[in-house]
Amino acid sequence: MIEMVIDARRKDLGGFEVGRVLPFHSRRTVGPFIFLDQMGPAEFAPGADGINVRPHPHIGLSTLSYLFEGEILHHDNLGYTQVIRPGEVNWMTAGKGIVHSERTDPLRRSQGGALHGMQAWIALPDEAEDTDPSFDHHGETDLPAYENGGLFARLVAGEAYGAKAAVKTHSPLFYVHWEMQEGVRTTPPPGRGSGGMSERALYVADGTIEVAGREFHAGQMIVLEPHAEPTVKSLTRATVMALGGEPVGERLIWWNFVASSQARIDDAKADWQAGRMTLPTEDDLEFIPLPDVPSTPEPAPAPVEPKPTDPV
Template identity: 50%
Template sequence: MLDIVIEARQAELSPGFTVKRILPFRLRRMVGPFIFVDHGGPLNAPTGSINNFDVLPHPHIGLSTVSYLFSGNVTHRDSLGVEQLITPGEVNWMTAGKGITHSERFEDPAMLAGGELEMLQTWVALPEKDEESDPSFENYKPEELPAFTDTGVWMRLIAGDAYGLKSNVKTHSPLFYVHVVLQQDARFGLPSGHSERGAYIVRGRVEVNGVTYHEGQLLVFTKGVDPLIIAKEQTTLMMLGGEHLGERYIWWNFVSSRKDRIEQAKEDWKQGRINLPPMDNKEYVPLPDDKTKPAGGPPPNALS
């Protein structure tokens, strides 16, 4: 029924900014192509302190980052010259490919006045043939995304295909990523057609096969098994998965099917060979001390 239940762990991105880290986990590094999941917030920051949580320019290779906000907003700037204010319900899909840098800044006056922030950030590993593709960034508005409602159920298909719906978000491999809100006692099934499937409980509680699970848990389901998910109270889920791409190495913000490629990316960042965002190039995150092997997962300050 369930391969594993992963409990979110605490990870500090910057002083005072702690997130729930779900993937990678030592016993389950990926679900489909999803290799990294962080849940930040809900965060109510004191006036004037939210910009302390800014994520300075930093590099990526070999993956797509997906930023999805429940509340608040953040300004994205990258080395392609893109500047995008990210707001709730949008899909912001940045493909690093052979290399990109970006920053995430909290600059909105409402946020600076103590507004709430809550977001999920995921990394999607790229197929080997696309790991050295040109970098790109796309922003998709909520009205561009397929949605579905039924008695006690609301869902938005963020990317991929599920439940007979298909998103226009450009992806590189078969996957699904769905935002679901269930009212108490609502019943919901898993999408078919994907070999690896998981459901992260953002808030609320659900019952699966007579067992109750709670906020902060990722349920990873057994292939070919299709249990009902029953909401014990109003519940928000992020459902994700797809087809497995093979093993990947992950170190800091770098993902690759090859260890030597990660070593090259580390050296490129140290030597300044990866361009900074042209509109945010006065500071950056230095390469962490290399105290872990590439296969060991990201250190606690890994950023998306």
Template identity: 45%
Template sequence: MSFFPGKDPEFGDAASCDAVSQIIVPRTSDIGGFEVRRALPTIKRRLVGPFIFFDRMGPARFGGHGEALDVKPHPHIGLSTVTYLTEGEIGHRDTLGNHTVIRPGDVNLMTAGRGIVHSERTPEDLRLRPHALSGVQTWLALPESDEETDPAFGHTEKNALPTISDNGVAGRVVLGNFCGLKADVKTFTDTLFVDIALRPGARFQFPAEHEERAIYVLEGELTVAGDRFGQEQLLVLSPKDPIVIEGAGPTGCRIMLFGGAALDKPRHIWWNFVSSSKERIEEAKEDWRRGRFGVVPGDEEEFVPLPER
């Protein structure tokens, strides 16, 4: 959903503990009452594992009377989008004919490959009553060998995802392998994405089994190696060393752990397009300008035009 005019993230204070190598402070954009915080990419940090884009959506409150999220059909290439909600619902449609409602704890993974178009809108039954929306949308850059793969879509309900529950720690493995648990969701490289809540004083070890790792603080506060960090910060962790995370403050914290294997080579990103080739991005621009991506069944009347930049 990079059609959001999200502002570039900023770096926070220098990390004071060896376990945290970078602190990224997302900048907030208000899009018609809907807040978006963009944590990746930044000038100094383009990716964490395959994660090339990380947006925190909301929390937002819609008052009914037609107030809703309406993301018109728009294209992607060279990536997989991952949508994960903590509140609310989003209706997804795409050019493959999929029509799915995303609910909290579910994971939507749409692989664009050589090209796909999708829309994201508030379901009709929510539009006339007050409702909330909160969650995360990320993009996974595909390996160079898979950038032109056939587009695909997968929806996994939360009950099918493995859960963590132990001594004040509760969570869900959304993508990849973590602490002996594996989410049955297809990814193209080693990928980690985990939703975890810690009560105040609860401790949890984040192992170093993945090449690159980061933490996004959705709610509350946590400590890492004795240093305290607040919500809406992205902490890029130093490689190779396991760290201990502890819930802090009066409520503890809710965090997203993510990362995985570093990509094989740098990626270019422009609007909704990701590729190892600048020429391929130029080709995608022309394809969208000329209407070659196809239409979304059930959402054929509108689309997001190519930005003039």
């Protein structure tokens, strides 16, 4: 039932840790999910920097931010300023190009507090790579939820279990958040053999679960076989993200750029270097410079900053 297990690589981003799950050297994507980080869990002391990702560009993808605890302040060059809080979604489609920053709000920084969540990149299909950029924020009422018998489930994006989230996706996918009390059993959305998605995975954000007679712990992704229909049992209280979808084709990753061709990446590099991609009006005093390294079709597996080849 299990194709592969991927252990998140813990990366220190200067006082803040993420668990980098995708891309992995032998498994770059799950459906259209081409990048997956677990942010934290972290506890910031009053006055600490918190999240402080300077303005930077993207092409060829949608970013999906989802929190379990805390909040993040988003600015982009479309004019959107939006705080995201637990149970909400920030969905940003870069298309042909967007610039944004992610910060801890100054008031929140002064107070300190917890931060824990997930950030995913979803590669756009060929026909949407050059779409106009857009940003949408969705509250809990836009995301179908279910609770019964010790299981809480929220459909963060896509379609699953006969429900559809309000998030406007560009290709078939699902992204589900489970909160499971000890001893709960549930099943992921169906696979290829049952008319479901051809690629699926489970990511354990907290706790311990059992799948196909094996134990899995926080920081592990279980990539399922296409036809597998496993039961998932929580051995402790657990937080799990179920994700999957249909692949969109071969994609290159360089820094924050995702594209179906090297030419698209080279164009984006030139645009950022020349200042043709504007900064957010509300956050235009600094930015992350273009890394001074050659392009490569291999995914960048290292942390956001300070290394210049890393996605942010």
